[in-house]
Amino acid sequence: MRRLILIPLLIVVAVLAIGGGIGYLIYHNYMFYGTDDAQVNGMIVNVSAPTTGVLSALSVKVGTNVTAGQTIGTITPLAVATPSKPVALTSPISGNVIQVNAVTNQVVAPGSALVAVVNLSQVNIIAYVDESAINNISPGQSVDITVDAYPGTTFSGQVQQIVQAAASEFSLLPTEDNASGNFTKVGQRIPVLISLSGNSGKDLVPGMSAEVTIHLH
Numbered sequence: 001m002r003r004l005i006l007i008p009l010l011i012v013v014a015v016l017a018i019g020g021g022i023g024y025l026i027y028h029n030y031m032f033y034g035t036d037d038a039q040v041n042g043m044i045v046n047v048s049a050p051t052t053g054v055l056s057a058l059s060v061k062v063g064t065n066v067t068a069g070q071t072i073g074t075i076t077p078l079a080v081a082t083p084s085k086p087v088a089l090t091s092p093i094s095g096n097v098i099q100v101n102a103v104t105n106q107v108v109a110p111g112s113a114l115v116a117v118v119n120l121s122q123v124n125i126i127a128y129v130d131e132s133a134i135n136n137i138s139p140g141q142s143v144d145i146t147v148d149a150y151p152g153t154t155f156s157g158q159v160q161q162i163v164q165a166a167a168s169e170f171s172l173l174p175t176e177d178n179a180s181g182n183f184t185k186v187g188q189r190i191p192v193l194i195s196l197s198g199n200s201g202k203d204l205v206p207g208m209s210a211e212v213t214i215h216l217h
Contacts, residue, residue, distance in 0.1 A: 033136060034213040037189065038127035040147065042120065042206035045093050046113035053077040055106050055114065056086060062100055066091040066117060073115075075108065095119035098205070123204050124196060125157060127212045128189035136216050137162060143194050147202070148209040156197040159214060163191040 049055075058073040066072060073089035099116035102108060125145055129137055137159060145155040166188040194212060196204070 031215065031217050032213050033129065033133050033216055034211065035127055035129065036209075036211040038125055038145075038194075038210040038212045040123055040204045040206055040208040040210060041126040041193070042118045042123040044098065044116050044118045044206060045091075045095075047072065047089060047091055047115040047117065049075060049089070049108040049110055049112050049114055050087055051075060051077050051110055053087065053108060055089075055102050055104055055108050058089075058100070058102065058104050058114075060097045060100065060115060062097055064097040065095075066097060067094045068092060072097075078107070089114065091115075091117055093117055093119055095121075118206060120203065120205065123199075123206060124160065125194040125210055125212060127192045127194060127210075127214075129192050131166065131188045131190055134162065134190045134192075137192060137214060142215045144213040144215075145194065145196070146211045147204065148211075150200075150202050153200055153202060155200060157194045157212075158197070159192060160195040161193040163193065166190055 053075040056074050056076045060066060060072045068091060070091050071088045072091055074086040075089055076086050095117045096119075097115055098118050100114070101116075102112075102114040108114065125143075139159050139161060141159045143157040143159060145157055146153070147155065192214075
């Protein structure tokens, strides 16, 4: 008798559990959009050689803090007849040196990138959202962010801008060949820029992997 009562009870519990799970998923998908296809983003500025010459001085290394307009080196132009005055090499922005591609006394060519600088106080997050969900995303929505490098820390932010082009448009390689007749429709991803409310005392550098949860409603 107990068995006859227990079986229907278990069936009811299972149905309620499945229904509750489905209801939770529907609610969660209505309230939030999440993706782990995101990363820390920042503008990296290259300091390039303005002329052909010898890099006669270089006063920075990786990790050095610089200010906008600061002289970080000098280039002595190569002259055929008479010597020329040294040309100052300056940083166009304030930030941190993240790459040095030259050494002193090296001959450099015009336009060659010698030093890379990024302002770590102005980094943001770029997330790639499925095109089928982009209609639910709008500037101003709050965002919870986690960065793989700092597990257990949650950063806050807001949707700042929806880029008006799919991520594939920025690819160097073509994603499809329509001329071959083998066209396959592929869901596209739209880049979304997310501003950070703060860095919680952590060093966030461009390229770090992140996960975002956007509050839709």
